Structure formats: structure tokens, C-alpha cells
Amino acid sequence: SLQIFVDGVLVGITSTDENGEWSYAWVVSDFLEVGNHTMIIMAPEQGYHRLGSTETVLTVAYHTGMTLQVDSTVITRGGAWNFTGRLFDADSSGHPGMEGRELAFRLDGQVVGTLTTSIDGTFSYTHDVGYAIARGPHNVAFSFSGETFYLPVQYNMTVYTRADIDIEVFSNNLAIIRGDPDAPIKLQGRILEIGGEGNVMHNMTIALYWGDSLLPLIGNPWQDDGTEHFGLITNAIQVMPPGPLTLTIRVEPDGSRYLNGDSIEVEVMILISVVFDFEPDSLFLAEGQRLLEGSVNVSELYTRQPVPDFPLSAYLVNSTCDNRDSSTHFSRVGLTDQYGEFTYQFESVIGLPSFHNDSFWGELRVCFSTDSDFVDPINKTWLANFHGGLDIEYEQQDPQSFQPAMYALVALIVLGLVAGALVLVRRRKQAAIDEFAGVFSYTAELLAAGDEVREAIFNCYESLCRILMRRGFLRRDFETVREFELAIRNALPISEQALVALDRIFEEARYSSHVLGEPHRQNAQMALSTVLQEIDELQDIPERDSFLTEA
Structure with a gap:
């Protein structure tokens, strides 16, 4: 048997085993002060064994305590854990704080940082988790290694890391026809975790909304095709307006995989047939x-x-x-x-x-x-x-109605032959006809080329005035449009219909104040074409003397 003495006081008796080893559990009493004490282990004489003893130093230390809090046990990659706590003497009255002690911060068993307690043993520590950390639970611990008269202590806590997701929608050129089941809305894409290994996430809860309305999906959005992509198919319903339409893809959080949810707006073009x-x-x-x-x-x-x-x-x-x-x-x-x-x-x-x-x-x-x-x-x-x-x-004309036309045609042919004979005699006057035709043709070309309508018509008007004055049909100090109209009527013996159309475009260009647009250009081109067509049929221009005689 063995006797155990502390500072000369017997505190316990125990026995060795067959190998001579022994142990003894002793609860240190409160009467024993903190500090160094003498411990003697004595083996009394027993049979053939003499008295034996050994001496050692027993150090009695204080218990240390620690408190620990964190702002949130669950954070998302890219965030930080903010810890606060206090290291204190757990045995002394009032639990005084232990200032200036070094603490180690462990994440999943690895020391990743150290800190020192401040006044009254308080401490704070922020750990940025970054984006490489794994999703899920993590064990964090703050530990004090102890001192001569203070025992070591460690506080463990479980915290969690989540990951955001990124929704990618692939572009497509598929036509979406409202009400057509063969041309529905089709959206394809994938979901990636942000951080970690950037994995493509599969089988998350996904939905498609138009405003606050949940759209019914056709089939399973997650097909087992090996791509882990999602495919959303829904019909374009009748209440959807044609044109650009904004839809929202919503992905719900997945707690079992520590994934946050997200949403993304997608614009589609709704067509109608x-x-x-x-x-x-x-x-x-x-x-x-x-x-x-x-x-x-x-x-x-x-x-x-x-x-x-x-x-x-x-x-x-x-x-x-x-x-x-x-x-x-x-x-x-x-x-x-x-x-x-x-x-x-x-x-x-x-x-x-x-x-x-x-x-x-x-x-x-x-x-x-x-x-x-x-x-x-x-x-x-x-x-x-x-x-x-x-x-x-x-409308087809009655055959009998062609008889007067035939007579007229014969008459025109006769007149044409006579006019042809006159042309041979009076060839010199053809140059004047060509001069008028040249003005009209040039103006028609300007209009066809897109020139400004009013300017082209007014230049035509001035050119005609110069020709009429040079040939004596118009006095040089004329003042009224009536004089010009009379002169052009006498100078160009063309149809009343063509002259009226020509007069109208000149009056429009000279006296109107509104903008002349495409309809006016078309009317002018038609009028000039009619005049040119009839000028081509003219054989002569009256002499100035005959004009003066008629006047």
C-alpha cells in the first residue's frame, strides 16, 4: 500500500497493481491554497520490503473560464465571422478578467490566427472566410494554453458557410407565338455556385414568373441529359401583350446543400400570328x-x-x-x-x-x-x-363605242400626216420645241433624283419665262400669273388637261407656304410627264406675229 501526504497531511491511501503501477484520484479541497505544495508518496515496511518514499511538488492552479459569441453562425462566402468573448479566472470571486493573454483561433483544427485579450479579459476577432471555403458546417475554437497558476481552456463552436449562386440563361432565336403550343417560351441555362470549385448545381427548385404570376411549366425543368442544365418551357398565354416581355426566373435556397437562392430577369419577344x-x-x-x-x-x-x-x-x-x-x-x-x-x-x-x-x-x-x-x-x-x-x-368598252374612237383615230392619223409635212417645211421651229422639252425633262430628272421640290419647280418656271420672253410670247415686265398662263397656252398648243396640271404645280410652288412633300413631288412628276408626252407630239410653235394677231 502507498500513503499520499500533502504538506505533511495524509490525503489518501492506494495500492499498486501487479506491475507496481498505481493511480489515485483526489479532489483538491478549497482549503488548499493556490501555489506550490510538497507531496510525499510513502511505502511503509511490509514483509520483506523496507520503508520507501518519494517527494515532488504539487502546483495548485486556478480554473480559467471563457465566453464566446458570434454575430451569426451562418454566413455566405465572401463574408466574415465576427467573434467576441472574455477570458476570466473561474475560481476567484467576481471572475476577474485575464488581460494580456494570448489566444489561438482554430478553424477545423488548424490554427489560422492569434489574438490578445484586452482590459478585463475581453477580446474580439474577425475572420474573413473568402470564397474558397467549403460549404457546410465548420468547427471553430478559441484556446488558452494556460500558465503556471492558470489552467488551459478551449471554447468550441460550430458555424456554417453558405454559397451564393449565379443563374446563366443561354440566348436563343426561337420564335415565341402567343397561343401557339408549337412555339412556346423556351429558356435554357445553368446554375453555378459562386466560389468553391464553381460547380454546376443540379435539381434546385426553380420557377418562372411573369410579374407576380407563376407560369405553369411543361415537363421537368431538370432533364437527365448529363449537362446539368435547366430547361423551362411554358406557353405564351393570350393575356401576354405582343412585344418585349420581362419574365423572372427564381431559384429557391437549398438548405441541405447550403446554397442561397437567386432570381434573374429575362426579356423575351412575344409574337402574334x-x-x-x-x-x-x-x-x-x-x-x-x-x-x-x-x-x-x-x-x-x-x-x-x-x-x-x-x-x-x-x-x-x-x-x-x-x-x-x-x-x-x-x-x-x-x-x-x-x-x-x-x-x-x-x-x-x-x-x-x-x-x-x-x-x-x-x-x-x-x-x-x-x-x-x-x-x-x-x-x-x-x-x-x-x-x-x-x-x-x-371595265371593257362596248365594241360599238369604238367606232367614234376609230374615226377620231383616223382623223388624228390624217392630222399627223399633215403635221409631218409641215415639220419638213418648218424644221427650224423644231429647235424651239426641243428647248421647251429640255426644260421639262431636266426638271423631271431633278425631281426623280430627290432634289427639293419647290426649288426644282420654281427653276422650271423661271426657265420657261425666259424662253417665252425671248420668243415674244411674254413681255419682259409682266406682273401677273395670268399673263404667264396666257403665254404658255399660246406657246404650247397642248391639251387643256396638261395645261391645268402644269399651272397647278407652278401656283403651288410659287404661292404656297407649306412644305412640299412626297405627294407634291409625285403630282409634279405626273404633270411634267403628261406635258412631255404631248410635247413629243407637237409639230410646231406659233410665230410671234400670229400670237400678237390673236392677242
């Missing part, structure tokens, strides 16, 4: 008719509801719609009204031949197009390239 109803679906031109008009009703294919504010253009062309760019006489551009109706109207103004005159206008046809950004491209292409426009049927 339409039907064009033409009223009438063909046009009829009576002899002498100067007005062509009709309408187009635009409705949505799947609901037959009218489509308001739909842009349409109508063209009155010569020949076919394929040559619309080079053979358009008139065009009308507008929007459908609230009932989906677009109306068009073309008019041949007084001074120009009626539309029935195909020798002047050519074989007419009405063509259409739309520049809407919100219509199915198939509809747009069909209207411009495959519809072919509206046929125009011309």
Missing part, C-alpha cells in the same frame, strides 16, 4: 374612275380577335408586287383602328388621267406589307412576297 382579310379581295376599275379604295382587317389567328395599332402599308403599283420598289405610283401607311381595320385610298387628281388609262398608269395592282416587329415572320413574309396583291379588273 395574324390573319389578313381583304375587303374587297379584288378591285374593279370603271372607265373614268379616279378613286381606288378598300380595307384590310387584321385578326389574331388563334382567337380571331381584332388586332389594333397594327402597322400596314398599301401600294398602288404598275405590274407586279415583286417590282414594288421601282413601280409604285402611290403608297399609304397607317395603323389598324380599335377594330383591327386598316383603310387605304388612292386618287388620281384632276389634271392626270383616270386610273382606267392603262397606257398612262400601266396595269395596276394593290400590294401590301407590314413592318411590325411583333408579328410572326411567316405572316410578314407571306404578305410582302407571296400574297401577290389584289387583282384589278378593268
